[in-house]
Amino acid sequence: EDQVTQSPEALRLQEGESSSLNCSYTVSGLRGLFWYRQDPGKGPEFLFTLYSAGEEKEKERLKATLTKKESFLHITAPKPEDSATYLCAVQDAANAGKSTFGDGTTLTVKP
Template structure:
């Protein structure tokens, strides 16, 4: 069965303390892996799309990487405004444009 697993479930960082979030998947024939940020009470906002192993994308303090089995979201010198839940999702072939989501990592950055 196709699965997407995110770890850790929750992460507390001091401001400036860099870390990484993990998204592992067991999907065959990956067509794309997507990272989203979700603030409390709001819909997810798109961050990155990764298509193939070895690919990297960056945006401000965030950097996403992809291997054949997992993706990492690296957060460098985080600020309190980076506090949010980060979701990853994969697009699976032959599913009618359906995404499979992980359950997310809740990040709290303490000033």
């Protein structure tokens, strides 16, 4: 059974204080790993898809990396508007199209 564990559950940062969010996963064959941002009361917004170990993707202050067992979402010099819950999900190659989600990390950035 596919599993996704995200840590920490909550993270409080000062504006400009860089940090990383972790997503550990267990899957028989990784088809893809996905990062989403979710604001309160809204649907998840897609950020990145990673397919193979060693792959990295960037968008503004966010950078996602992938190893064979985990992914990191690095946040560089965060701003208050980066406050949100960040969700990680994996797709198993044997179950194409269906994703398993972690419980998310809630990030709060204080000015």
